[in-house]
Amino acid sequence: MQQINCPVCEIKIGSDNSIKIYTDKADNQNYKLYHCDNCDLEFWNPRKIAPDFYIDQAGGLYDIRHDIGFKEPPYWTNTFFVFFKKNNPNLNLRDLSLLDIGCGEGSFIKKVKTDFKKVSGIDFDKKSVFVGQQNNLDCQALSLSVAATEMKEKFDVFSFFEVLEHQEDVKGFFDNLKVLGNNNFFILGTMPNRNRITANLQHNTDTGDFPPHHFIWWSAQSLKFALEKYGFDNIVIETYGDLSLAYIASCLESMMLGSVTSKLKDKIKKIFTKKELKDYSNAMTVEELGKFGNDKKNDLILKILKFVKNLPFYLPAMLFKKNFERENANLYFEARYKKHLNG
């Protein structure tokens, strides 16, 4: 039997021992999911990032990123304030430089610009980076591996939010950080938590967690294993998430009625969206449309309609949530690397 290596602990797994098979409809590619009993990682094979994949993505959230950028960084970047700043009160961020990997149009570096001496970002999505540059942010369209060979500058802190699950080569990712990092450097970021209570709900309603989007399904245990293996210390791992009743109710609604109501929902949403935003209405949630300045009256109508639509699902959502003490959609991590300790 053919064998494949776990991308983190490198132990061999028989290629017939996959636990799930997934076919990506866009290119008819078959992917197999493996579970590593040694380090608890789950990973898909084959793993191949297409650099143009995100640039060529049309529609949905990508149009927003490529045209106007998000108003606020995604909720998981709040972990910087919730955990990193609180956990490191003696760290003088004003003396440190930050590189945000997978910066998109730079909404996070814009928000923390005044916290650090200098903030920069890289992302291989040229269109998003262009939007960031238009906003006077220091971002470049580079992959991490190209940055590691071309950038002369060294950094003190690396942030990478929702990035590690996309990697084809986990070890290579951390090797590149060590090239770009100063003698002491810090990392922080987030990723989807494989053991989140909404995993099955999400897998039934969209393909975003599958390849070629996500190649690695991390758990807290496999993440800790990886960070220790790559020489990091002061490791902190926390769960974080946005598990509101409204969110669960809307997940349940799309799971039960999604195929019936989705077209109607899109139509109604478009009617109550102001002209400048109509092109994006399908890709944005009602709340996002409000943040982007949808008219007050339309905003209220959409919010009421959404609430009424999801109302029958609030009771099952409450039962669902009752069993779980803590929101756990994402894993937050932070750690330190000391070059002199690791040669």
Ligand SMILES: [Zn+2]
């Ligand atoms: Zn492993």
